Amino acid sequence: xxDAARLLQLVINGAAGGCIYGVIxxxxxxxxxxxxxxNFAQGDLMMLxxxxxxxxxxxxxxxxxxxxxxxxAIMAVFGFLLDSIILRRVIGQPQFAVIxxxxxxxxxxxxFAGITFGYGxxxxxxxFTNKVERFGGIVIGQDxxxxxxxxxxxxxxxxxxxxxxxLGIAMQAASQNQLAxxxxxxxxxxxxxLIWGISAAASCVAGILLAPSTxxxxxxxxxxxxxxxxxxxGGFGSIPGALxxxxxxxxxxxxxxxxxxxxxxxxxxxxxxxxxxxxxPQGIFAETQRKKV
Amino acid sequence: xxxxxKTTYKQxxxxxxxxxxxxxYTLLIAALLLVPGVLGEFYVxxxxxxxxxxxxxxxxxLLTGYTGLVNLGQGAFLGIGAYTNSVLMTKGVPFVITLPLxxxxxxxxxVLLGIPTLRMTGFYLAIATLAFGSIVGxxxxxxxxxxxxxxxxxxxxxxxxxxxxxxxxxxYYMSLFVLIFVLWMSINILRSPVGRxxxxxxxxxxxxxxxxxxxxxxxxxxxxxxxxxTGLAGALFAxxxxxxxxDSFDIxxxxxxVTIIFVGGLGSLHGAIFGALFVRLLPQLIAIxxxxxxxxxxxxxxxxxxxxxxxxxxxxxxxxxxxYGRWLKLKAYFKNFPLHRRGxxxxxxxxxxxxRLR
Numbered sequence: 001x002x003d004a005a006r007l008l009q010l011v012i013n014g015a016a017g018g019c020i021y022g023v024i025x026x027x028x029x030x031x032x033x034x035x036x037x038x039n040f041a042q043g044d045l046m047m048l049x050x051x052x053x054x055x056x057x058x059x060x061x062x063x064x065x066x067x068x069x070x071x072x073a074i075m076a077v078f079g080f081l082l083d084s085i086i087l088r089r090v091i092g093q094p095q096f097a098v099i100x101x102x103x104x105x106x107x108x109x110x111x112f113a114g115i116t117f118g119y120g121x122x123x124x125x126x127x128f129t130n131k132v133e134r135f136g137g138i139v140i141g142q143d144x145x146x147x148x149x150x151x152x153x154x155x156x157x158x159x160x161x162x163x164x165x166x167l168g169i170a171m172q173a174a175s176q177n178q179l180a181x182x183x184x185x186x187x188x189x190x191x192x193x194l195i196w197g198i199s200a201a202a203s204c205v206a207g208i209l210l211a212p213s214t215x216x217x218x219x220x221x222x223x224x225x226x227x228x229x230x231x232x233x234g235g236f237g238s239i240p241g242a243l244x245x246x247x248x249x250x251x252x253x254x255x256x257x258x259x260x261x262x263x264x265x266x267x268x269x270x271x272x273x274x275x276x277x278x279x280x281p282q283g284i285f286a287e288t289q290r291k292k293v
Numbered sequence: 294x295x296x297x298x299k300t301t302y303k304q305x306x307x308x309x310x311x312x313x314x315x316x317x318y319t320l321l322i323a324a325l326l327l328v329p330g331v332l333g334e335f336y337v338x339x340x341x342x343x344x345x346x347x348x349x350x351x352x353x354x355l356l357t358g359y360t361g362l363v364n365l366g367q368g369a370f371l372g373i374g375a376y377t378n379s380v381l382m383t384k385g386v387p388f389v390i391t392l393p394l395x396x397x398x399x400x401x402x403x404v405l406l407g408i409p410t411l412r413m414t415g416f417y418l419a420i421a422t423l424a425f426g427s428i429v430g431x432x433x434x435x436x437x438x439x440x441x442x443x444x445x446x447x448x449x450x451x452x453x454x455x456x457x458x459x460x461x462x463x464x465y466y467m468s469l470f471v472l473i474f475v476l477w478m479s480i481n482i483l484r485s486p487v488g489r490x491x492x493x494x495x496x497x498x499x500x501x502x503x504x505x506x507x508x509x510x511x512x513x514x515x516x517x518x519x520x521x522x523t524g525l526a527g528a529l530f531a532x533x534x535x536x537x538x539x540d541s542f543d544i545x546x547x548x549x550x551v552t553i554i555f556v557g558g559l560g561s562l563h564g565a566i567f568g569a570l571f572v573r574l575l576p577q578l579i580a581i582x583x584x585x586x587x588x589x590x591x592x593x594x595x596x597x598x599x600x601x602x603x604x605x606x607x608x609x610x611x612x613x614x615x616x617y618g619r620w621l622k623l624k625a626y627f628k629n630f631p632l633h634r635r636g637x638x639x640x641x642x643x644x645x646x647x648x649r650l651r
Contacts, residue, residue, distance in 0.1 A: 038416040038419075038420075086606070086610070089610055090609060090610065093609070093613060095415045095416055096357075096363050096415070096419070097609050097613065099363070099365075099416060099419050100551060100552075100555050100605060100609055101605070101606055101609045101610070103548055103551075103602075104601070104603070104604075104605030104606040104609070105602065107598045107599060107601055107603075107605070108599050108602040108603060108606065110595070110598065110599075110602075111595035111596070111598050111599030111602065112599065114595040115595055115599075119595070218595075222544070225423060225544070228420045228423070228424070229424070232420065263431055263434065263435035266431055267427065267428045267431045269424075270424035270425075270427050271428065273420065273421070273424045274409070274421055274424050274425065274428070277409075277410070277417060277421045278410075281412065281413065281417065
């Protein structure tokens with residue numbers, strides 16, 4: 001295989017992995033835009049989503065597609081309840097309290113998944129496992145392809161939802177100006193819980209998309225920390241930015257893994273994150289300016 | 294709340310507020326000095342671990358509890374201290390020199406992290422420090438020429454003036470001594486202009502700046518002090534574990550430190566100690582009662598991290614002032630016993646500042 005084809009291969013694999021980061025980062029951004037909270041348990045929500053899908057599909061024998069939809073619905077309800085029962089109580093406390101709260105919740109989710117599903121590594125059969133497509137000289141696994149296609153579909157659905165439906169527009173309004181939204185009769189608190197639901201559902205999608213290419217284990221939630229790089233690169237307030245940031249991080253990570261010595265692949269996302277925060281804290285898709293006194 | 298009435302300058306400058314404080318703390322230190330003679334080696338060892346974590350907790354408390362800067366990468370500084378100390382000691386440098394050197398080295402690393410993150414606040418800082426911690430952790434793993442990689446290496450036994458500091462008792466006294474020194478230093482820092490500036494920055498950056506406080510300078514100083522103290526804890530930690538391996542210094546360790554200051558109570562040195570007691574002794578407590586719990590709860594895998602998470606969540610939801618805050622409330626309750634008012638400790642409702650422009 002010549003260099004150009006290898007490079008293309010790396011880029012495509014990286015983009016597929018990056019889509020996962022992008023979808024998780026999307027969850028961060030949705031919640032941040034609406035409530036100015038940062039959910040450090042987003043990766044653990046992805047892990048829980050993956051395990052719910054696993055238990056539905058592999059253990060209960062539900063059809064893959066039905067199981068996936070059901071798992072997404074379950075996680076959406078879970079996210080809704082998480083906000084309406086727990087996170088709503090800390091509104092008004094310093095941002096750091098929210099960070100610690102979600103970190104603590106992440107611990108609980110991990111232990112819950114470990115106790116319920118076990119601490120081993122699990123896989124379940126998907127229609128995409130171990131199948132490849134050939135385009136000219138390039139071989140692409142269907143698992144990678146399914147991640148990209150799934151991400152595009154998710155984004156299309158979210159875009160249509162936020163721009164065309166009454167509820168989606170109400171969500172935009174609530175995240176732009178809470179007070180004005182209240183005056184217009186929008187139930188802002190319910191809207192925020194719904195946004196948490198959507199965010200949890202998005203992470204569940206990430207978990208299901210990731211299932212064909214890796215094994216599920218309770219510590220896969222740490223992937224969520226890498227997705228911070230994606231969200232920060234995209235500017236932390238921009239939904240397309242999060243996705244583009246995720247893809248960039250994924251590609252850079254693949255290239256670093258191939259061209260740089262061992263050890264660099266794991267830290268690339270963190271180095272990119274620090275560089276972006278130092279050099280261009282508003283991200284590449286800056287939407288907001290710095291607040292001035 | 295009750296405020297001590299001070300009538301002389303000397304009273305204002307003394308470390309402890311009143312006579313009963315002097316009495317009780319002297320008693321406490323005397324009791325702690327006698328512990329190794331009374332308790333078994335296991336407990337002495339565990340308490341040594343508590344002291345080391347308390348030192349690191351005090352370091353983080355100065356940064357997070359008093360300056361208001363979040364650091365989710367504190368474990369990295371512990372690691373830097375531990376590796377500096379141990380690598381220098383294997384090269385033959387005596388312990389009396391490596392201990393302060395590891396603090397200084399960690400402080401320099403803290404400045405290196407502090408300067409680029411000066412402009413960041415809130416969660417951006419949390420994410421940046423998290424990334425820093427993870428990068429340093431990877432360096433420990435991959436820089437095999439110095440750190441020995443995953444194989445790790447055994448830490449030499451330290452000697453002070455010819456006397457070897459060995460076993461649990463040696464580490465116990467050494468950590469206790471450093472902890473008392475660090476506490477004494479921290480109390481004095483907090484009463485100095487530097488400490489006042491730190492608290493002012495925590496309460497409001499805008500008003501601190503308008504009072505003439507150089508934000509960048511004091512934030513960097515705060516980072517340096519905090520990571521320097523944690524580096525000292527790291528040097529002791531190396532002797533506590535006796536065998537250094539890079540996987541001791543991961544994200545979970547950093548999260549443990551933040552748990553220490555949160556559960557103990559933000560913004561009080563007592564909180565760091567209480568938190569360290571909690572974080573280090575909870576696993577032992579679980580181990581002791583494990584077999585007596587009903588329904589086989591004790592044998593569930595992952596009981597310990599889930600309890601950590603649960604306590605963290607409960608503390609943030611119901612007692613944001615932590616264990617020390619609860620202790621103060623209890624004390625106030627008994628002080629004015631029959632006249633206790635329910636609303637006495639109610640916090641003023643605070644609203645997070647929006648980072649949006651609108």
